Amino acid sequence: MSYRPPDKLKTTVVGSYPYFSEALKAFQLRKKGQRGPEYESLVKEATRRAVEDYINVGLDIIADGEQRREDMAVFFAEELGGFEISDLVRIFDNVYFRKPVIADRITWIHEIVFGDWKYASGISRGRPVKVTLTGPYTMYSWSFDKFYGDPRKAILDLAEALRKEIEALVGAGAAYIQVDEPAFSTRAEKSDLEIAEEAFEIMFEGLDNVKRITHICYGKLERLFPAILDFPIDQIDLETKNSNYKVLDLLREYSFDKELALGVVDVHSSRIEAVDEVIEGILRGLEVVRPDKLYVKPDCGLKRLSREVALAKLENMVKAAKKVREELA
Amino acid sequence: MRLLAGICGSFPRPPALRRAFDELEAGRIGEKEFMDILENSTREVVGLQENAGMSVTTSGLLMWHDLLRPFAVKFSGIEPRRLLRFFDNNFYYRCPAIVGRVSWNGPVTMDEVRRVKRYTTRPVKAIIPGPYTFLKLSENLFYESEDLLVDDLIKALRSEADVLGEVADFLQVDEPSLVDPELGRADRMRGIDIVNELLSRVKIPGEKVIVATYFDLDPEKYSLLLELKAGLHVDLKSRVEAAREALMEYGFDGKLLSLGVIDSRSIFPEDPREIVYRLSPILDAASPETLIFSTSSWLDYIPFNEAVRKLDALGRVLAEAEVRFG
Numbered sequence: 213m214s215y216r217p218p219d220k221l222k223t224t225v226v227g228s229y230p231y232f233s234e235a236l237k238a239f240q241l242r243k244k245g246q247r248g249p250e251y252e253s254l255v256k257e258a259t260r261r262a263v264e265d266y267i268n269v270g271l272d273i274i275a276d277g278e279q280r281r282e283d284m285a286v287f288f289a290e291e292l293g294g295f296e297i298s299d300l301v302r303i304f305d306n307v308y309f310r311k312p313v314i315a316d317r318i319t320w321i322h323e324i325v326f327g328d329w330k331y332a333s334g335i336s337r338g339r340p341v342k343v344t345l346t347g348p349y350t351m352y353s354w355s356f357d358k359f360y361g362d363p364r365k366a367i368l369d370l371a372e373a374l375r376k377e378i379e380a381l382v383g384a385g386a387a388y389i390q391v392d393e394p395a396f397s398t399r400a401e402k403s404d405l406e407i408a409e410e411a412f413e414i415m416f417e418g419l420d421n422v423k424r425i426t427h428i429c430y431g432k433l434e435r436l437f438p439a440i441l442d443f444p445i446d447q448i449d450l451e452t453k454n455s456n457y458k459v460l461d462l463l464r465e466y467s468f469d470k471e472l473a474l475g476v477v478d479v480h481s482s483r484i485e486a487v488d489e490v491i492e493g494i495l496r497g498l499e500v501v502r503p504d505k506l507y508v509k510p511d512c513g514l515k516r517l518s519r520e521v522a523l524a525k526l527e528n529m530v531k532a533a534k535k536v537r538e539e540l541a
Numbered sequence: 542m543r544l545l546a547g548i549c550g551s552f553p554r555p556p557a558l559r560r561a562f563d564e565l566e567a568g569r570i571g572e573k574e575f576m577d578i579l580e581n582s583t584r585e586v587v588g589l590q591e592n593a594g595m596s597v598t599t600s601g602l603l604m605w606h607d608l609l610r611p612f613a614v615k616f617s618g619i620e621p622r623r624l625l626r627f628f629d630n631n632f633y634y635r636c637p638a639i640v641g642r643v644s645w646n647g648p649v650t651m652d653e654v655r656r657v658k659r660y661t662t663r664p665v666k667a668i669i670p671g672p673y674t675f676l677k678l679s680e681n682l683f684y685e686s687e688d689l690l691v692d693d694l695i696k697a698l699r700s701e702a703d704v705l706g707e708v709a710d711f712l713q714v715d716e717p718s719l720v721d722p723e724l725g726r727a728d729r730m731r732g733i734d735i736v737n738e739l740l741s742r743v744k745i746p747g748e749k750v751i752v753a754t755y756f757d758l759d760p761e762k763y764s765l766l767l768e769l770k771a772g773l774h775v776d777l778k779s780r781v782e783a784a785r786e787a788l789m790e791y792g793f794d795g796k797l798l799s800l801g802v803i804d805s806r807s808i809f810p811e812d813p814r815e816i817v818y819r820l821s822p823i824l825d826a827a828s829p830e831t832l833i834f835s836t837s838s839w840l841d842y843i844p845f846n847e848a849v850r851k852l853d854a855l856g857r858v859l860a861e862a863e864v865r866f867g
Contacts, residue, residue, distance in 0.1 A: 298808075298844050298847075299844035299845065299846055299847070300559070300844055300845075301553075301842065301843060301844050302553065302554070302632065302841050302842075303631060303632060303633060304606070304607070304624055304632065304633035304634070304635075305606045305607075305635075306554075306559060306562040306563060306566075306606070308559070311631075311844075313808070354631060356807065356808040356809075356843070356847075357807065357808075357809055358808050358809050358810060361809050398626065398629050431626075432723070
């Protein structure tokens with residue numbers, strides 16, 4: 213079955229979707245080290261339900277919903293060679309998490325997200341399925357390093373490891389690869405961005421037949437410009453609704469000519485944005501980027517919302533994009 | 542030069558206390574049982590500091606959810622509300638919403654300092670947030686003028702400082718916002734004026750007070766920090782080269798300097814001998830009467846067992862330094 217996305221204002225998601233009960237059960241099995249057929253079938257069912265919701269709501273480019281990943285950094289740390297998981301570290305109040313620890317040289321040892329992408333692509337009714345990977349800079353920033361002692365070496369090894377996953381995906385036909393780098397906007401200095409740019413070159417060198425995307429959110433997006441414009445990427449996916457589209461002024465200032473994936477609904481609020489409110493956001497994006505280069509999507513992953521709220525937000529987002537598309541025609 | 546060692550502020554909660562917080566909230570234990578666990582945990586954390594050779598101890602700030610929380614809860618006119626990122630850390634604090642006139646309502650952390658004194662005869666350092674950081678990390682929903690809010694914050698913090706001065710040997714005023722890279726020179730200078738205003742009003746003598754900055758340091762910021770009328774704690778680990786350059790360029794001729802030589806946000810193994818070796822050029826330029834070796838910032842950013850290793854490394858830094866510089 214084939215599906216032809218519209219030429220203008222394609223709708224998409226950042227990646228994650230609210231966890232289905234099957235995913236929550238799978239997390240429990242995973243914690244006990246039970247990753248057998250029962251675990252796989254639970255993840256598959258959760259992925260199927262996420263894909264169904266994405267298709268039914270009318271998105272043009274979907275994702276697998278990240279139903280296998282309880283945490284975006286810990287999941288990759290558990291799948292890559294060289295990582296351990298630390299004892300508990302406080303994150304706020306009396307709430308703790310286990311932070312990845314780089315304890316040895318980082319290596320790719322097996323496929324990480326390939327299987328879920330392949331499965332989602334098989335049931336997507338022709339819609340492209342975007343792959344989402346936690347980026348090397350973010351993986352490093354959100355881990356303890358007790359092996360390298362040199363961010364550059366660690367980040368470039370992470371990039372080499374992810375490159376292997378990307379090669380497998382592109383070889384199998386993945387057309388949209390998104391590298392999530394939320395840590396860019398919290399800590400990155402100029403020298404960090406230089407290392408990150410090298411990492412992106414490693415991950416994407418020679419891969420021209422794929423849409424290369426980076427997703428960045430929450431923090432000081434302005435500190436990324438203009439350095440991020442030199443990255444070997446085709447599309448920048450930003451959180452913009454929550455920060456009142458402030459970053460658009462910067463894009464205008466730098467004559468931004470890459471594709472822009474614009475966040476038009478807030479994923480940290482359960483308020484459902486009205487269609488007109490979403491249209492207003494899209495129109496603001498169109499002041500900076502041509503409609504064929506503008507993608508419409510939520511600010512970030514949807515996993516913290518309830519399924520009902522996530523669906524309602526996506527529904528209004530799809531309606532708004534359609535309405536603007538019609539007006540443009 | 543007198544050489545001492547002591548952690549910058551907090552220590553991770555021992556596992557028993559971590560569990561006790563959850564048990565108390567869930568109603569599975571009562572206040573009395575919780576306080577017994579807190580008492581034991583304080584004894585444990587103080588003991589760890591003593592065993593590692595710390596010459597100055599803290600309570601580990603075991604009850605503090607974040608730098609501002611005990612004060613946001615106890616002062617009048619403030620409510621802790623939404624979670625916000627604490628500088629560039631994967632750690633969040635509840636932003637104090639200023640909803641009324643801010644005032645001191647009695648001691649906030651006096652009991653905590655007394656608790657430490659029960660378990661050690663070594664000098665004890667008490668900690669309070671500074672007025673500038675309090676201001677920058679709060680949301681003002683009440684005062685028409687920021688100056689009026691600053692004035693009331695200073696009054697409230699001064700009252701706390703004065704009662705702590707009766708029981709503590711050192712007072713640390715935490716002011717990470719003074720080196721916040723997002724702020725400009727004018728903001729920083731205003732911040733220093735605000736902190737100096739507090740320092741001019743407290744009863745504790747200046748040589749017992751340390752203004753603690755962390756998460757950043759460079760020559761420009763450091764040159765401004767030298768205007769502070771108290772001892773100073775600086776983080777030598779977040780930006781290693783820029784911080785070294787700052788100390789070597791501007792030196793330090795005040796009475797009390799605390800150097801954050803052990804990285805409190807990383808678990809990468811540190812070599813005390815190399816740390817001390819690399820301090821030599823800094824100590825050629827800086828010659829305080831009292832030098833405290835410390836962690837770069839609070840130890841909340843690493844697990845408990847790693848913090849114990851950091852304490853050990855800090856103790857060995859002091860021992861090495863005594864041989865080399867003592």
